[in-house]
Amino acid sequence: MASVLRLVIASIALVTTVHGTVVKREVLTPSHPSPLTRNVTLDDRNNCQPGDPQPPNRVDTTERVARLRQEMANYGLSAFIVPTDDDHQSEYVGESDKRRKYISGFSGSAGTAVVLMEEQALWTDGRYFLQADDQLDCNWLLMKAYMTGTPTILQWLKDSLPAGARVGADPTLTSADTWLSYANSLAADNIDLVPVTPNLVDLIWTDRPPYPSDPAFPLELKFTGKSWEEKVLEVRDEMRSTGTDVLVVSALDEVAWLLNLRGSDIPFNPVFRSYALITMSSVELFTPAEKVSVDVEEHLHVNQCEEMMCVTIQNYDDIFPRLSSFEDDPLVSKITISSSYSFTSGASYAIYNAVGLFGGRANEEDYMKGRKNEVENQGMMNAHLKDAVALCDFLALLENEVIAGTYWDELSAVAKSEEFRSQQQDYLSLSFETISASGPNAAVIHYSPSPETNRQIDDQSTFLLDSGAQYKDGTTDITRTLHFGVPTSFQIEAYTRVLMGAMDFAAMVFPVGFSLGDIDILARRPLYEAGLDYRHGTSHGIGMCLFVHESANNAYEIGFFGSDEPGYYEDGEFGIRLETTLRVVHKETPHDFVSPMLGFEPVALVPFEPKLINTTLLSRQQCDALNAYHATVRDVVGNELKNQERFEGYDWVLRKTEPLLC
Numbered sequence: 001m002a003s004v005l006r007l008v009i010a011s012i013a014l015v016t017t018v019h020g021t022v023v024k025r026e027v028l029t030p031s032h033p034s035p036l037t038r039n040v041t042l043d044d045r046n047n048c049q050p051g052d053p054q055p056p057n058r059v060d061t062t063e064r065v066a067r068l069r070q071e072m073a074n075y076g077l078s079a080f081i082v083p084t085d086d087d088h089q090s091e092y093v094g095e096s097d098k099r100r101k102y103i104s105g106f107s108g109s110a111g112t113a114v115v116l117m118e119e120q121a122l123w124t125d126g127r128y129f130l131q132a133d134d135q136l137d138c139n140w141l142l143m144k145a146y147m148t149g150t151p152t153i154l155q156w157l158k159d160s161l162p163a164g165a166r167v168g169a170d171p172t173l174t175s176a177d178t179w180l181s182y183a184n185s186l187a188a189d190n191i192d193l194v195p196v197t198p199n200l201v202d203l204i205w206t207d208r209p210p211y212p213s214d215p216a217f218p219l220e221l222k223f224t225g226k227s228w229e230e231k232v233l234e235v236r237d238e239m240r241s242t243g244t245d246v247l248v249v250s251a252l253d254e255v256a257w258l259l260n261l262r263g264s265d266i267p268f269n270p271v272f273r274s275y276a277l278i279t280m281s282s283v284e285l286f287t288p289a290e291k292v293s294v295d296v297e298e299h300l301h302v303n304q305c306e307e308m309m310c311v312t313i314q315n316y317d318d319i320f321p322r323l324s325s326f327e328d329d330p331l332v333s334k335i336t337i338s339s340s341y342s343f344t345s346g347a348s349y350a351i352y353n354a355v356g357l358f359g360g361r362a363n364e365e366d367y368m369k370g371r372k373n374e375v376e377n378q379g380m381m382n383a384h385l386k387d388a389v390a391l392c393d394f395l396a397l398l399e400n401e402v403i404a405g406t407y408w409d410e411l412s413a414v415a416k417s418e419e420f421r422s423q424q425q426d427y428l429s430l431s432f433e434t435i436s437a438s439g440p441n442a443a444v445i446h447y448s449p450s451p452e453t454n455r456q457i458d459d460q461s462t463f464l465l466d467s468g469a470q471y472k473d474g475t476t477d478i479t480r481t482l483h484f485g486v487p488t489s490f491q492i493e494a495y496t497r498v499l500m501g502a503m504d505f506a507a508m509v510f511p512v513g514f515s516l517g518d519i520d521i522l523a524r525r526p527l528y529e530a531g532l533d534y535r536h537g538t539s540h541g542i543g544m545c546l547f548v549h550e551s552a553n554n555a556y557e558i559g560f561f562g563s564d565e566p567g568y569y570e571d572g573e574f575g576i577r578l579e580t581t582l583r584v585v586h587k588e589t590p591h592d593f594v595s596p597m598l599g600f601e602p603v604a605l606v607p608f609e610p611k612l613i614n615t616t617l618l619s620r621q622q623c624d625a626l627n628a629y630h631a632t633v634r635d636v637v638g639n640e641l642k643n644q645e646r647f648e649g650y651d652w653v654l655r656k657t658e659p660l661l662c
Contacts, residue, residue: 040121040141040150048138055134056452059105062139067204068103068115078165079157080200082113087172088252088273089345091549092432094266095209099173099201102208106135108446114153116160123153126535127445130571154185163190171195175345176337176352195349213290216263216272218299219545223426223472225375228260228300229309234368235278244336246326248355249276250347251338253546257369259285259311261296262545268432269547270470275319283311286319323354369543370551372559376474376544377583380561381603383474384581386424388605388637391467391478393649394420395606398457400648402484408457410436410449417467426472431548435466435479442481442575445536445567459485462495462574468548477548477563478604479579487612493530494568495576495612500526501566502578503622505538509587509599513555516540516562523566526617534567534577542581556598560584564600580604605633607656615662623662630657 042048047055072080082104086097092109100106104113104122108131111124121141124132129144136142144150151159157167167186171179183193202208221227235258239247249255252271256262263272274287285300292313297303300311314322326332335355337347372380394417402408414434421427437447439461447453457463463484468477481495501523508519516539523538541550542561565579580602587599607630615623634657641650 040143042138042141045136045138045140045142046133057135057450058137059135060137061103061105062137064103064204065115065120065139068200069117071200071203072115072117072168075168075194075196075200076166077168077194077196078161079114079116079167080196081153081167081169081174082115082201083169083173084109084111085173085175085345087348087350088250088275089175089348090252090266090269090271091547092266092269094212096211099199099205102205103201104136104140106132107448108132112153114157119160121156123150129535130444131447154182157186157191158189161191164192166192166194168194168196168200170197170199171349171353172197173199174349175347176349177339177346179349179352195353211273211288212265213288214264214272215293216261216274216287216291216296217293218295219260219262219472221260223375223379223545224260225373225379226260228258231258231260231368232278232283232309236280238368239278239280239336242334242336244334245279245332246335247278248323248335248337248347248351249278250351251551253543253550254338254369255285257543257546259283259300261299262428263291264429268430268470270428270545271547273316275316277319277322283309284314284322285311286314286316286322288316289313320350320354323351324356327356369546370541370560371557372544372561377559379473380475380542380544380583383426383469383471384476384603384605385636385640386427386471387421387469387476387478388633389640389644389646389649390420390424390469391417391480391606392637392641392653393646395465395480395482396649396652399482399484399652402457402459409454410438410441410457411451411454413457413463413465414449417465421469424469424471428470428472428545431468431470431475431477435464437464437466437575438462439574440572443569443571443573445534445569445575445577457484459483462487462491462576464575464577466577466579470545472545475543475545475548476604477542477579477581478606479565479567479577480606480608481576481578481612482609483612491574491576492612492614493617494532494570495578495609496614496617497526497530497532498566498568498576498578499608499613499626500618500622502564502580503625505564505566506580506582506600506602507621507625509589509597510556511594511597512557514598515555523564527566527568532568534569536565536567538566539563556584558584558586558598561603578608580606602629602632605629605637607633607653610656610658610660613660615660618660618662620662623660627659630659633657 082100084100086093100111100113106122108124108128111122113122121143123143123145125145132142186193255274255276256271262270265272272291277284301308302313304310337351337355339346413436418430433448435447436449438455438457441447441455442462442464462481464481466479505523508522520538527533539562542548543550561583563579564582565577567577569575581604582600583603584598585601587597589597634653638650638653
């Protein structure tokens with residue numbers, strides 16, 4: 001081997017995707033608990049005392065956990081960690097990979113279950129505190145991550161286990177950064193982190209659904225703006241600059257973006273199970289055989305390598321022996337895999353381990369994906385216009401009928417809003433499970449309606465609709481909160497302060513190099529002034545017919561699309577969130593001491609609710625910005641509503657965009 005690069009990994013702050021800015025998945029701490037850490041007990045759970053009414057969506061997993069503990073005993077384990085992730089560290093996973101949901105009953109998109117022989121606990125973030133408390137049976141400790149006093153997973157394991165204990169985890173479902181950090185920290189207390197395959201949950205999950213067999217499909221050049229061949233050449237240029245001989249592409253959206261392919265293996269996410277390997281002379285796609293249709297073969301020039309750039313198709317499970325084979329290749333001195341940052345957990349420990357001691361870390365391909373080209377930019381604009389037309393037309397119908405006394409509930413709103421979107425050109429699917437939440441359900445930040453929790457939409461409280469769609473030309477994500485009756489003064493104040501924060505965030509002008517976290521405080525300032533806040537981030541990247549939560553460069557760049565979504569949630573009463581997709585654009589400034597400067601331009605164009613706005617709280621700048629936004633909605637979306645002969649939606653837009661007097 002020409003040379004060997006030994007990768008040294010320090011303790012890394014790990015990250016997870018939330019509906020907003022990045023938050024730390026696990027903050028590494030000293031070996032002994034902080035004085036601020038307290039004992040979380042089952043007494044902290046709601047509706048868990050004798051005689052308490054049980055939430056309708058609570059899941060009894062007692063028997064499943066007992067069977068898991070038997071398997072743990074067979075493997076000599078004192079603990080077993082069950083993360084949310086699939087083999088590609090995806091935020092959202094398919095039904096076959098919902099192991100954490102199976103063992104705990106909790107269905108949220110973020111969380112980690114840890115089962116000991118006598119105790120079991122689930123960690124999740126503030127979006128899911130209420131939901132997890134409802135869904136977990138009363139044997140589960142609920143660890144409210146990032147709250148003062150809540151122990152980290154590592155702290156809890158160290159406090160609970162004796163020296164010499166073995167903690168099991170599946171190396172394919174755990175990122176390399178997470179694994180190495182956990183292993184190093186636990187080893188300091190003489191506790192071993194042990195790779196376990198097959199996954200112990202799979203051994204007890206007797207009715208586990210099979211993986212989908214639907215084929216992938218090519219996404220046309222008129223949507224992607226670049227051929228897959230062009231993208232591979234650009235990636236190879238980056239590989240040369242870093243001395244990379246082999247690039248391992250393990251994230252599903254990265255493979256889909258690179259090869260201009262899409263799929264349907266994960267609901268709402270147009271991706272398919274796959275890995276890709278890029279060298280200076282070859283491109284290999286590792287995917288199940290059923291994913292490769294005749295159209296895909298033609299698109300990738302399979303079996304045409306003598307004539308043009310081509311892709312070689314390999315069996316999905318052969319990725320690990322293929323990586324190991326490079327150890328004997330004298331031409332390979334550096335293999336690059338993804339590291340964790342932003343909304344990406346990076347490659348799995350299994351991938352890292354297969355690469356061995358000549359691996360490196362980079363995310364340049366993910367940066368390239370986040371920089372939308374001109375065609376993708378226009379496509380995202382087109383998709384958001386179609387989405388605004390569908391949503392405005394639906395909200396007009398909903399408001400008119402609720403006020404008229406027609407019965408609507410959360411589930412019927414989900415179905416009808418999807419129907420309206422599906423009528424738009426190049427529609428593929430929703431981009432995530434619609435959050436349709438009435439009254440107290442809207443206080444559950446990532447609430448998903450079900451037959452057990454379904455509520456009527458009436459005129460007594462707020463209605464929050466967080467929804468989006470996948471179109472071939474773009475991915476959308478928008479939240480609006482409405483009230484079909486007479487809101488309380490506090491609801492008006494809370495809504496107005498959320499709106500003020502959203503406008504302040506969108507109005508920011510900043511130098512190149514600023515990141516999502518640098519301006520988060522702007523959206524919270526109006527809420528802070530009243531002693532209010534929200535337990536989620538303010539912004540996340542958005543893909544182009546890819547993940548609705550997209551990893552992007554740590555710093556804003558031209559061509560980046562992201563959300564602007566402050567909120568406020570009054571537990572048991574109501575919830576408010578206002579989310580508007582923005583794109584990063586160049587901003588002209590009177591002076592150029594710092595140049596160039598960047599700013600935002602709104603892409604999602606749906607009116608805010610006038611009856612929920614206290615104009616006396618708005619500054620002149622905020623009032624002018626709001627009226628200018630509504631004028632754009634009236635002009636752009638209004639005209640398209642007329643073009644599509646959606647006159648109920650057009651009249652609704654006219655009513656909602658009347659200039660406000662401030």
